[in-house]
Amino acid sequence: MLVYGNRDRLENPRVVVARIAAAHRAAAAKPDGLIRHGLLVSLFIEAAELAQGLADAEFAALEEDDCTPCRDAAMAVVMELARAVARSWRGEPQPNACTLTAGLETLSVQPLPETVRIRRSEGYAFYGLYPEAHLEAAARLPPDLPAPVVVIGLRSIGTGLAAMAAVALDAAPPVTLRPIGHPFHRAVRVSARLRTALLADAGASYVIVDEGPGLSGSSFGAVADWLEEAGVPPRRIVFLPSHGGAPGPHSSDRHRRRWAEAVRPVIGFDELAHAAHGPVPPLERWFEDTLGPAVAPLRDLSGGAWRTVSADLAADVAADCPPVHAQQERRKFLLRTASGPWLLKFAGLGRLSEAKLDRARVLHQAGFTTEPIALRHGFLAERWLDGAQPPSTMPLKRLADYLLFRAQRFPAERDTGASLPDLLAMARVNIGEALGAAATVSLDRWTPDILRELSAGGRRVITDNRLHIWEWLRTTDGRLLKTDSLDHADAHDLIGCQDIAWDVAGGIVEFSLAAAEADRLCDAVGASKRLVAFHLPCYLAFQIGYWSFASSDAGAGSMRRFYEKAWKRQADRVARSSLPVGTS
Structure with a gap:
């Protein structure tokens, strides 16, 4: 894969x-x-x-x-x-x-x-x-x-x-x-x-x-x-x-x-961060000047442990909780102070992490994400949403507004993500390994000439790259907010920054949009329908590979099967239509 x-x-x-x-x-x-x-x-x-x-x-x-x-x-x-x-x-x-x-x-x-x-x-x-x-x-x-x-x-x-x-x-x-x-x-x-x-x-x-x-x-x-x-x-x-x-x-x-x-x-x-070293205090005190002192022990939410907080479970994770790829999760902790609960998430060391704080502030000011507070030695503090739960359905307008905002506000350089030929090669390998070489026939329609044309018309942005329904939360006051929205276009994978069509394809897959809904989403975001049609199989192939590597989690197998079924529906539609968009 x-x-x-x-x-x-x-x-x-x-x-x-x-x-x-x-x-x-x-x-x-x-x-x-x-x-x-x-x-x-x-x-x-x-x-x-x-x-x-x-x-x-x-x-x-x-x-x-x-x-x-x-x-x-x-x-x-x-x-x-x-x-x-x-x-x-x-x-x-x-x-x-x-x-x-x-x-x-x-x-x-x-x-x-x-x-x-x-x-x-x-x-x-x-x-x-x-x-x-x-x-x-x-x-x-x-x-x-x-x-x-x-x-x-x-x-x-x-x-x-x-x-x-x-x-x-x-x-x-x-x-x-x-x-x-x-x-x-x-x-x-x-x-x-x-x-x-x-x-x-x-x-x-x-x-x-x-x-x-x-x-x-x-x-x-x-x-x-x-x-x-x-x-x-x-x-x-x-x-x-x-x-x-x-x-x-x-x-x-x-x-x-x-x-x-x-x-x-x-x-x-843990040994390094939870002890004091000279003027560097333990992690639970890194934001004390802004958030106040901790009123409860710092709680480790890494490796999927955040699911036990969302589900209000003491130890075991419920069968219907979101799956995780634990090896790919950033370290994260729940800090409770007199000013409220706060998520401390590892955003990375070095100069480039400052851009993530700026992006978080822009998204929050636009009403799409929770409030970021500060970045300290690699950790970003943002408000934790007690009582928030993933929505049962996703309003198409909210998804479109979010993707359009990213497309307009977060441009990226041209060579900051995988090229279209590289994405196509990935799709061939992953689908070939998962479903057999015969399952890749639907990819033959994407010739080098078509890819050159699509590449010339594309515009790379800092895409979200993580649009699964559990990445959205409905707060107790009814707001629908996006979580984990800062840096998946700069993750340790081959996707990187893409045209917003990649996120549109992700939204179509994750919310099982019908063809008419997919068309409306493309129109609302201003995404090229041809580029979305190309990204759909690539998105599915990437997710199949991603969840194949997450096999240690109980939900990973069901996620892989979900994307494999979506691939088969997509391939069937290609055989009947010149422009596949919807997935249901």
């Missing part, structure tokens, strides 16, 4: 350097505390992403990792900001900005490319991975590790995480490597010069840093394989992952055995 996808963005390195310098001056003007700490972490992430982009650009040119003045200059900036984050986290005084300023100047005089491709760090964006966790985890490595300690970060996110580890260990700046090849059989390519530098001391210990491991753990394994083949004993290789689990089912026997025997301390989110 094709479901997941990564987002890259092109940046001018000199613009990023200038932005870091200006943002650091703004952060330095803030008093010690959570807000300043969050700003420093955002700066650190941006610097690490730039270092990743520059290193990958050199890798593409050289076809191997090397040590160069540009990489050294970029990592020096990352290390200085990592030290600033560590001092803030520990409540230590910050020195003046001279060292960072000098580092940025040194980086800016390098022969930088016009643009670099920066990969989004999924852990920071979606999964509640905080760089401070690797700072704390590195401090728990055995104190008798043979010196010197060489830190190796795996790009992308390992660039910054390795710097945090190096600060904790008082080690030299880390080296970063880009494992390449098949996702389950990664390898590294290291220049002779870098090999000599990494293996300069025959008695050194090696700390390999990244998020994961994932389905195979082959990125961690590739570096450890390389080190062992170079003569490093396994006992001098340790790991700093982002979770305590083993590599997934596609890992090799060699990698599983090594992982089971290796030192690999982990600091989980």
Whole structure:
């Protein structure tokens, strides 16, 4: 199944350097505390992403990792900001900005490319991975590790995480490597010069840093394989992952055995966020200045636990509750204060999360969503709607007004989502796997010429991408509000931002609109009916794949069957009509 996808963005390195310098001056003007700490972490992430982009650009040119003045200059900036984050986290005084300023100047005089491709760090964006966790985890490595300690970060996110580890260990700046090849059989390519530098001391210990491991753990394994083949004993290789689990089912026997025997301390989110660290209070106090102190323990609503609140259940989830894909849910908590109940939801670390708060405010002011309050170190606080329930029916006008508003207010750049040919390829793969190759015949009508014509007429917006009926709530005073409406166009999947026709197709499917209702929705939103007709099968195929990966939830199977039945109805209609729109 094709479901997941990564987002890259092109940046001018000199613009990023200038932005870091200006943002650091703004952060330095803030008093010690959570807000300043969050700003420093955002700066650190941006610097690490730039270092990743520059290193990958050199890798593409050289076809191997090397040590160069540009990489050294970029990592020096990352290390200085990592030290600033560590001092803030520990409540230590910050020195003046001279060292960072000098580092940025040194980086800016390098022969930088016009643009670099920066990969989004999924852990920071979606999964509640905080760089401070690797700072704390590195401090728990055995104190008798043979010196010197060489830190190796795996790009992308390992660039910054390795710097945090190096600060904790008082080690030299880390080296970063880009494992390449098949996702389950990664390898590294290291220049002779870098090999000599990494293996300069025959008695050194090696700390390999990244998020994961994932389905195979082959990125961690590739570096450890390389080190062992170079003569490093396994006992001098340790790991700093982002979770305590083993590599997934596609890992090799060699990698599983090594992982089971290796030192690999982990600091989980709960241990990190629910305790005080220097001026950074526990999570339940992050919004205390705005919302007041908690009057009840913070309640974890992650992984579908929010369903027990909505259904007013103590433990078991009712059979008719909405299904969830627990692995894809953001962390979320219910905070109760004297000012009322509040949802604290992880919106992501880094500069781009600020746009989500702005979007939330625009949607609330237009009357479509609940009230957002503030963004603090990756968490967005918004009002929790006690007593609200999903509606039994969806008024077509409310849906149309919402989609039209998004289409008008949230334009997106052209290359911020999957192309139409990529969506069609996804549909062929997912439907072929779910229902057999014969079920994909209805997709043959979408020829390359038609796709080029549709692409030329499309206009990408920040689509909602999550229009299921349980994503809407009717409040106790009768209002119909949209939940979870900020960032699914920037989720860890392949869809991304699309023409509003994608959301129209989603609305048609989720509310089983008849052909006449679908036509009225298209007209009200101003969506191209031809583009909606294309997106309908793609939407169904994506949902089939999505719920296939959510099989651990009791409702996932029924959701997949719902979309498979809708696909069959859609395919039957294609055989009878030149323009399928409705689904019922």
